[in-house]
Amino acid sequence: MTEPVRLTDIAELAKVSEATVSRVVNGKAGVAAATRQAVLAAMDQLGYDRPARSRQRNAGLIGLIIPELNNPIFPAFAQVIDRTLTLRGFTSVLCTQSPGAATEDELIEALTERGVDGIVFVSGLHADQTASRDRYTRLITRGLPVVFVNGYAPDVKAPFFSDDDAAAVQLAIAHLRELGHERIGLAVGPSRFVPSRRKAEEFRRLMAPVAGEAEVERLLVNSLYSVEGGHSAASFLLDEGCTAMVCGSDLMALGAIRGARKRGLSVPRDFSVIGYDDSPLIAFTDPPLTTIQQQVSSIAAAAVRALLDEIAGLPVPSTEYLFQPELIVRGSTAACPSS
Template structure:
């Protein structure tokens, strides 16, 4: 069965022209339209392509996990925005029973018109020279078949996919600067996996703030661990054993909760002995003890931007935008609570 790219090749037109014909969009002359239709008759396109282009009123939402409250929050905001525009949503947890790619195939087989990926796999690529990147060529195949997608917090320069993201580097910088302004100079980073793009960007912001204040961003002050409370506990333990920070920033609130638990388990106090800053501003951040200082993502605004961009690209009366790049970066906001204070004299 031929895909849209094969039909375009046989017809002598672009993939976007095939998409216009299938969606009955204007801007295609009758001769070209008939040539594409003839190719479609001779070589029916794949269920994947048909699923992506059929008008079903359904979109797919793919999130990496549901245990971290920030991802259900994104899913709810995305679903709410889509519903207000007349679209139903299918939610997929890509760390559950199926992989991201398997869910993509399932969604297309069920006729979704487009997809929103929150923290897609493409954002988790090992730095050059460490390990080979994961197999993610299916993104290119989806693009070649005219599938409409938007990435949230995981844009890839190598892919022409619209992306909406919080400024991760600014988050790392803002969290670190907050601690520096309180008087801390030995600031550690309870960091997520080294292959995670958000972790790398936050680390760059952490280093920039330290350098701005004349402090060395030493490698010994960074401890990588899996995302989640257990990872935060593990990374915080290593920093306390080897680096002796007076404060730490964390890749997520979940990691920050684990970090604070490790501090307390050693008979130390937050923030009297060690200040802690998280990221995400999950609901529990304001109810834990002490309440967590964190960086909040503008989830509602990001979800609105992602859904609106996807639906504009799906609208049959809109000009084709397949070749246009779209990227929006949102500023995180510092929420100061009880887990940060000036260091002891």
């Protein structure tokens, strides 16, 4: 028969005192939010049934609208946002927007009907330059706090939190140039999306002096943010004589590696590939993927803090906050084969 979980077991796993665990179990005050969350996480891991008195009073509901979950970067954002909200006593209501499913407008309507206190938009229609901004203006006019992650719309008076796409391209190109590559391609998503446009603009600026202004357009591919999109882009860029390529997502990079291998090429010996995101588990691919890491935790935490400040009635500047990415060098890049 399995022995019952003891407070000592919870305290050991959470790295706190048994007295602290007792305070959490009995719903007593005087425990820091992060410590309380660590104790609750330990309870869940050990299968300890939380007593009703340990439950924190719900401060409110926050809507979270993200794209489909098959790209691992979006669940990563959702996890950090949900955890940060939980620490502040709020509950997130997760909505995913995928092709053929509910539209962003329908999700907004469902969330407002539930009486959410605010909404976090991650890579939504605010990143699409062809989409109407009226949906966001209506929410702001009604006084509903909103924040946006990745994608900037200057005419929407709200805070935006984005990875610095130009800096990401700078890091990638500098790394490949140091390895001797000159014929470098870029594969990003559709040009109507702000992150794709920003990456493409910086790529043109950096590569025009190397390849020429006319030729650089042949090294730039707009495709889909998917394995298939990366495969297709790699095939095109290999035909253009590229020895390396930078991708707009890790999924695209995996597709690029697959495309190179279908031609009998070895990555990175014959062809170097850089991804973007540093999605969970991407370090365990074959080869381990060199990528540009989004600062997911910092971006998500800052967005939640701004939203909760808005809810509390504190002033939050309506501007864009850019976060610096980081180059993570692994095994998918190497010296140019001709150098």
